Amino acid sequence: MEKVCVLGAGSTKYGKLDDSITDITIQASIGAIESAGIDPKEIQAGYISNVFGVADKQVHLGPVIMSNLGIPEKPSLSIESACGSGSVSFREAFANVAAGFYDAVLVAGTEKVTHTGTEWTTTYFSYCSDFFYEGGAGASFPGLFASMARAYLNEFKATEEDLAAVAVKNHENGLLNPKAHLRKKISIDDVMKSAVVASPLKLYDCCPFSDGASAVILCSEKFAKEHSKNYVNVIGSGRGGSPATLQGRDHMTTIPSTKLAAQAAYKMAGITAKDIDFAEVHDCFTIAEVVDTEDLGFFEKGAGVQAVREGRTARNGDIPINPSGGLKAKGHPIGATGVGQVVEVFEQLTGKAGERTVKDAKIGLTHNFGATGASCAVHIFQGV
C-alpha cells in the first residue's frame, strides 16, 4: 500500500452563499489546487461528494467540475452518503491512491440548500433516514437525535444544560474561524431559551443548514515530496456501518459505526485514542458530539458531558474537539462537511490555522457520519 498525503486544501466560506453549486465547488477546488502548488493537469481523478444537487439544478457534478478545471478527460465519481458524503468520498480517494491507481486526485465536497427554506430542507433531509420507519412517520433529523438525547439524559447523569455547553464551546471556536457560518458568542442561557425544535433539542442544539464547498488534493508520498515540504500524512482510515434505523440498535446512546470506523483507523495508524491531539467530530447536534467523543474512545460511556463541563474539549483543553467550530458553528453543508474537516486538520497541522491553532498538535482525527450514523468514516492525520 502506498503512503497517502494531503498536499493542499481549500474551502469557501460556509453560510448562505449566492453563487451556484458549480461555482462554489470550483472555488474550493481552485483553492486546493493553489494550496498544493500543482497544475490541474496533474490531477488524475476527481471525487465529488454532494447530496442535494437537485436543489440547485445540478447533479452528476463530477464531470462538470472536471470540465471547468480544464481536465474533461479525467475520470470522476459523484458520491452521496447523506451527511457523511465528504468523508466516504475521501475514503474512496484514499483507497485508490493507496492502491497505486492514481498519484494525485481531487476530493471536493459541496452543498447548496439554504435558498430552499426550512421546510424543504427539513423534509428532504428526512429522506436520509430509513424513511418507512422514521421520516415517513414524522421523524425530522433533529427528532432522531433528540430521541438519542432523551435516551442519554435518561441513562446517564447529564442535563440539557450539559448539552448546551457543547454549543457554547463550539460557538467560541467558530468566532475565531473566518469561514464559519455562525460567528456569534452564545451562553448556556441563550441555548436553553431558544425555541424547541424537537424536544429535548432546541434551536441552538442544532447545526445550521449551510451552503459551502471544501476540497483537498490527495496524493502519493512520492508525489507530495516532489511538490512540497509542508504536507500532511494520512496514517489511518477506517469505515463502519450501523443499522439504518434507531430501532435496530440495542443501545441508543452509542453509534456502532463510529466505534468500528475508529477501531479500524487506530489499527491502521498503530495508535490509540490517547495519541490523538485534537479531533473534528460530527456534531450535527450537541448530543452527537458527546456520543462521538465517547465512541471514539476519548472518554468512557457517560463521561462525555463531564469532559465538556471541565473544559477538557475546549481549544486549550487536553483533547480539543472541533477547533474549527464544528458543524454547530462552522456550519454543515452536508456534502462538504467531511472534506471540510480534513481542510481544518490540514491547516492545523501545517501551521495555517491562525488564531484557532491547537498548541503543539501533531496528530489530528476526523469523524463524519451519514444520517444517524448509518454510514461513518474516521481518518487520522500526522504532520511532517
Place this chain on the structure above:
Amino acid sequence: MKQEFVDAVKSGKVLAKKCTKCSHLHLATVYFCQNCGAKGFENEILNGTGTVATYTIITVPPAGFEKYTPYAWVVMKIDDSELRVSGFLGGIGSPSQLPMGSRIKITGYDDRGILLEKQ
C-alpha cells in the same frame, strides 16, 4: 414483504421473521439473518404492545405533518421480545404526557406511518 408487514400493523400486530437455523428474531423487512446469514425464516406474529424506549416531540415538522404538530415520534420496545419498532404518536405536546417506559400500542397505519397510542 413490506405490504405483509403493513397488513399486520393495521390489525395491531408486528410481523417478525424468525431464523429457522439460529432462531434470531427480526422485523419482517429483512432478507438474510443478521446473526448467522441464513436465508430461511418462519413468520412470527407479535402483539403490537410495548413500552416507550425513547422519543421526541416534534415542533418543527417535515412536510405533511404540519396539521398534527406537536406530536411524538416514538421508539417502542415490543413486549416479550428484544425487538423495537418506531412510529407516530399524536396529541403529545409535553414530556410530562409521555414518561419513558409508558405503556403504548400499535393502532394502525396511514400516511403518518405506523400509528401508536398510549395504552
